[in-house]
Amino acid sequence: xxxxxxxxxxxxxxxxxxxxxxxxxxxxxxxxxxxxxxxxxxxxxxxxxxxxxxxxxxxxxxxxxxxxxxxxxxxxxxxxxxxxxxxxxxxxxxxxxxxxxxxxxxxxxxxxxxxxxxxxxxxxxxxxxxxxxxxxxxxxxxxxxxxxxxxxxxxxxxxxxxxxxxxxxxxxxxxxxxxxxxxxxxxxxxxxxxxxxxxxxxxxxxxxxxxxxxxxxxxxxxxxxxxxxxxxxxxxxxxxxxxxxxxxxxxxxxxxxxxxxxxxxxxxxxxxxxxxxxxxxxxxxxxxxxxxxxxxxxxxxxxxx
Amino acid sequence: xxxxxxxxxxxxxxxxxxxxxxxxxxxxxxxxxxxxxxxxxxxxxxxxxxxxxxxxxxxxxxxxxxxxxxxxxxxxxxxxxxxxxxxxxxxxxxxxxxxxxxxxxxxxxxxxxxxxxxxxxxxxxxxxxxxxxxxxxxxxxxxxxxxxxxxxxxxxxxxxxxxxxxxxxxxxxxxxxxxxxxxxxxxxxxxxxxxxxxxxxxxxxxxxxxxxxxxxxxxxxxxxxxxxxxxxxxxxxxxxxxxxxxxxxxxxxxxxxxxxxxxxxxxxxxxxxxxxxxxxxxxxxxx
Amino acid sequence: xxxxxxxxxxxxxxxxxxxxxxxxxxxxxxxxxxxxxxxxxxxxxxxxxxxxxxxxxxxxxxxxxxxxxxxxxxxxxxxxxxxxxxxxxxxxxxxxxxxxxxxxxxxxxxxxxxxxxxxxxxxxxxxxxxxxxxxxxxxxxxxxxxxxxxxxxxxxxxxxxxxxxxxxxxxxxxxxxxxxxxxxxxxxxxxxxxxxxxxxxxxxxxxxxxxxxxxxxxxxxxxxxxxxxxxxxxxxxxxxxxxxxxxxxxxxxxxxxxxxxxxxxxxxxxx
Numbered sequence: 005x006x007x008x009x010x011x012x013x014x015x016x017x018x019x020x021x022x023x024x025x026x027x028x029x030x031x032x033x034x035x036x037x038x039x040x041x042x043x044x045x046x047x048x049x050x051x052x053x054x055x056x057x058x059x060x061x062x063x064x065x066x067x068x069x070x071x072x073x074x075x076x077x078x079x080x081x082x083x084x085x086x087x088x089x090x091x092x093x094x095x096x097x098x099x100x101x102x103x104x105x106x107x108x109x110x111x112x113x114x115x116x117x118x119x120x121x122x123x124x125x126x127x128x129x130x131x132x133x134x135x136x137x138x139x140x141x142x143x144x145x146x147x148x149x150x151x152x153x154x155x156x157x158x159x160x161x162x163x164x165x166x167x168x169x170x171x172x173x174x175x176x177x178x179x180x181x182x183x184x185x186x187x188x189x190x191x192x193x194x195x196x197x198x199x200x201x202x203x204x205x206x207x208x209x210x211x212x213x214x215x216x217x218x219x220x221x222x223x224x225x226x227x228x229x230x231x232x233x234x235x236x237x238x239x240x241x242x243x244x245x246x247x248x249x250x251x252x253x254x255x256x257x258x259x260x261x262x263x264x265x266x267x268x269x270x271x272x273x274x275x276x277x278x279x280x281x282x283x284x285x286x287x288x289x290x291x292x293x294x295x296x297x298x299x300x301x302x303x304x305x306x307x308x309x
Numbered sequence: 310x311x312x313x314x315x316x317x318x319x320x321x322x323x324x325x326x327x328x329x330x331x332x333x334x335x336x337x338x339x340x341x342x343x344x345x346x347x348x349x350x351x352x353x354x355x356x357x358x359x360x361x362x363x364x365x366x367x368x369x370x371x372x373x374x375x376x377x378x379x380x381x382x383x384x385x386x387x388x389x390x391x392x393x394x395x396x397x398x399x400x401x402x403x404x405x406x407x408x409x410x411x412x413x414x415x416x417x418x419x420x421x422x423x424x425x426x427x428x429x430x431x432x433x434x435x436x437x438x439x440x441x442x443x444x445x446x447x448x449x450x451x452x453x454x455x456x457x458x459x460x461x462x463x464x465x466x467x468x469x470x471x472x473x474x475x476x477x478x479x480x481x482x483x484x485x486x487x488x489x490x491x492x493x494x495x496x497x498x499x500x501x502x503x504x505x506x507x508x509x510x511x512x513x514x515x516x517x518x519x520x521x522x523x524x525x526x527x528x529x530x531x532x533x534x535x536x537x538x539x540x541x542x543x544x545x546x547x548x549x550x551x552x553x554x555x556x557x558x559x560x561x562x563x564x565x566x567x568x569x570x571x572x573x574x575x576x577x578x579x580x581x582x583x584x585x586x587x588x589x590x591x592x593x594x595x596x
Numbered sequence: 597x598x599x600x601x602x603x604x605x606x607x608x609x610x611x612x613x614x615x616x617x618x619x620x621x622x623x624x625x626x627x628x629x630x631x632x633x634x635x636x637x638x639x640x641x642x643x644x645x646x647x648x649x650x651x652x653x654x655x656x657x658x659x660x661x662x663x664x665x666x667x668x669x670x671x672x673x674x675x676x677x678x679x680x681x682x683x684x685x686x687x688x689x690x691x692x693x694x695x696x697x698x699x700x701x702x703x704x705x706x707x708x709x710x711x712x713x714x715x716x717x718x719x720x721x722x723x724x725x726x727x728x729x730x731x732x733x734x735x736x737x738x739x740x741x742x743x744x745x746x747x748x749x750x751x752x753x754x755x756x757x758x759x760x761x762x763x764x765x766x767x768x769x770x771x772x773x774x775x776x777x778x779x780x781x782x783x784x785x786x787x788x789x790x791x792x793x794x795x796x797x798x799x800x801x802x803x804x805x806x807x808x809x810x811x812x813x814x815x816x817x818x819x820x821x822x823x824x825x826x827x828x829x830x831x832x833x834x835x836x837x838x839x840x841x842x843x844x845x846x847x848x849x850x851x852x853x854x855x856x857x858x859x860x861x862x863x864x865x866x867x
Contacts, residue, residue: 233430
């Protein structure tokens with residue numbers, strides 16, 4: 005019998021395939037690391053000309069934006085970005101926190117089944133649609149109903165409009181981040197508190213929120229970084245006036261809007277191009293820092309639990 | 310002491326509950342307000358002509374024509390980017406989860422990088438791609454749009470597939486390799502198992518890709534015709550909304566609403582499809 | 597059962613690594629470290645073909661680790677350092693240049709919990725064959741039928757071969773996994789407490805299958821239940837704290853244990 009037995013060997017073709025596949029995949033994975041570095045380096049190189057001409061402080065804290073005269077103060081744009089983002093988070097935080105608590109601690113299953121698709125839809129709606137909604141609903145509401153109570157006249161294209169639209173945009177992200185954090189807290193924690201006679205809300209307030217505060221902080225940072233980069237929707241409703249916004253009803257000009265509005269056209273002026281690239285660099289740096297920090301916090305939490 | 314339902318803590322409980330329900334209702338209000346606004350405004354502008362014709366002469370001063378250029382342009386960009394994105398990200402997810410140890414440093418670094426890439430605003434991608442294109446001497450084109458959108462959605466693909474793949478039972482890979490399969494050969498098994506993840510990731514990415522305006526504005530440009538080669542510029546739906554809304558002429562603005570309606574319908578269909586497909590694909594899954 | 601004739605379990609006749617009836621697994625000075633834990637310490641043992649070898653011992657003594665070192669599944673999971681030799685059929689499987697997929701094919705693994713692949717019953721079995729280059733619908737159908745019969749599963753599932761494997765009962769799933777392993781024609785079967793997740797009837801079926809299969813295969817079985825070892829073992833290896841305390845034929849070890857620890861374990865002093 006043993007004469008007819010074949011000695012089986014794994015075919016070299018299969019081994020070669022394995023080798024090629026694993027190397028290719030390693031390269032693909034590494035290129036992600038490379039891409040981040042590449043973008044950073046690209047943006048830095050491109051914004052070198054303006055950094056050589058002006059000091060960093062002048063650029064970031066200068067408030068005069070007259071590109072044709074060679075004055076590049078980014079403060080109005082930075083202030084615009086910060087104010088719009090801040091309004092958005094201030095509006096979205098309580099709503100999303102309350103919704104998330106409701107969904108994880110209080111609600112019945114059918115409520116969850118109804119809410120999650122809505123979150124899906126909100127998350128899926130393109131930003132240009134949010135912008136259109138802002139133009140059609142929020143802006144007129146501000147200029148006709150809200151603004152007359154405080155100031156004589158406002159077009160409605162304002163920090164507030166940008167903040168509201170942006171706030172609604174980050175809602176689904178925040179709710180789903182919070183839900184994830186809340187539902188990963190151990191049930192024993194709740195039971196322990198409730199068995200001491202605390203009501204659900206007391207438990208939530210004193211135990212849950214305390215237990216999850218790092219996670220909430222990280223989620224908020226993540227949402228801020230998302231909100232800061234949002235372009236089209238904000239661009240459509242916030243007025244795009246290069247000035248320091250003094251009230252919520254003033255127009256603003258966030259960094260992404262600056263980029264989107266001027267990019268293609270001003271490329272012929274090298275220093276202007278460099279200024280815009282510097283704007284992109286600011287955005288990139290802030291977003292990357294926020295992202296990395298919040299991811300590290302979230303990762304730590306996950307590891308501990 | 311008798312039970313006092315007006316004691317502070319019970320009042321607080323009720324107030325909190327009311328606030329929570331109000332917040333949840335607010336979500337519904339926002340969603341329905343947005344969808345209602347888009348439908349109410351877009352409905353009048355909708356016609357067969359709108360989705361089947363290219364913009365005619367004088368389109369932008371209110372004469373006839375449709376949005377076919379933007380619809381087809383969006384399809385091209387999204388379709389190509391999705392396919393490219395899948396080709397790149399499935400192997401990466403596979404590598405992260407099967408080849409690397411669960412606590413490998415490379416895996417951690419790569420995941421962090423994809424998170425960062427995921428967070429980079431699309432306008433920054435656009436600006437970056439634009440300068441590269443200038444450097445290479447290329448003009449705004451379909452190809453540029455496809456590449457930048459691919460870069461934009463790869464992190465989404467990877468992140469959401471990775472989430473599913475991480476809960477993937479390692480025993481299945483063990484079972485396959487103990488039959489003598491190489492690691493690469495287990496990809497069929499792994500892909501089957503994470504199919505629902507792949508399906509949802511794909512739809513998520515399509516949704517993000519079709520809605521992106523900032524990056525394609527800088528890289529794909531805008532045109533009234535359907536591109537016939539990769540080097541021609543291409544129109545996209547979000548930009549059709551954006552540009553036409555800026556027009557002072559009411560008829561053109563109407564068209565912006567029409568384009569918004571088309572875009573919203575596509576996104577809603579994707580969202581519903583997502584649910585259905587996810588349910589269908591989970592047939593073979595091992596819990 | 598007529599099916600248990602020489603060669604009947606191997607209709608492909610493609611690999612037939614079991615040609616050599618006195619092929620055996622020889623473990624020489626095997627040491628395994630996972631992280632900072634020294635899991636296996638200087639293990640030396642021999643596992644015979646065409647017999648059932650049971651590895652017994654209290655939990656955490658390294659039984660499963662030892663089993664998994666036989667088909668090199670260990671190195672996949674964590675930071676492991678392995679020294680020593682595992683010689684299968686004359687070749688050291690830890691030698692550089694030894695082809696890992698080849699080793700694993702030779703050593704079929706039946707895990708603790710049944711782990712069907714996420715595909716249909718038919719595809720579960722044909723998967724391994726396809727990987728090793730068996731093509732053709734007819735041939736695959738023949739192979740699938742053969743091994744399902746061998747695992748006593750054919751009559752139960754022949755009408756739903758193309759339904760997902762995860763819809764079967766646990767016991768059926770485990771037999772499917774066994775059939776799947778047999779389909780790539782291994783030389784040894786490594787069973788890692790393969791009946792512990794099953795109900796008594798299903799585990800009895802698996803046990804009976806093993807007894808039949810030993811005519812063709814070397815079976816290494818890690819088990820927690822002494823009675824199971826008593827029922828089916830030909831050879832017994834007793835392990836404690838990562839060391840092999842005693843090994844020999846079932847009769848020797850059970851009737852006349854030499855080592856004090858073995859005596860205590862067998863009398864149920866600890867488990």
